[in-house]
Amino acid sequence: MEWKLFADLAEHAGDREVSVAADPGDTVGDALDALLDDRPALAERVLEDGELRSQINLLRNGADVRSQEKGLETELEAGDELALFPPVSGG
Template sequence: MQWRLFATLAEAAGEAEAAVPTEGEVTLREAFDALLETHPSLEPEVFDEEGHLYDHVRLLVDGSDPFATGEGWDTTVDGDTELALFPPVSGG
């Protein structure tokens, strides 16, 4: 499974695209846990002290917010799913 990481998250992981080991269909949470297992430096960048995803971090599944349009962490993903993780972005 492939994750696309942007800005400071790519810097924390040391790469902009991260391949993680999963087999077949998994939940988004399982895919996210696999990402954190292979790139533990991301954990403090994406989770607060209580283990919740920071409000300012955006996680997209095939270009959509799974918490708004999908089943949240229970959204099913596979090797063909486009997964992306964004830190806060500001313009100027």
């Protein structure tokens, strides 16, 4: 499964795109765990007390995972696109 990382998250991971060992049927949470196991420098930035920080946006196919019924327990399907975004501000 491929993750796309943006802004400082890409800097912490050392790359904008990271492949992890997650397959269809695994959950978004499984893919996140695989990402953080592979790129531990990201964990401090995206987790707080072991949970995804509220200001970090985790998207599956362009939709915020938190808005989906099962959240991080949403099962992955072939071709899914996963992305992590830090808080966005502008003016």
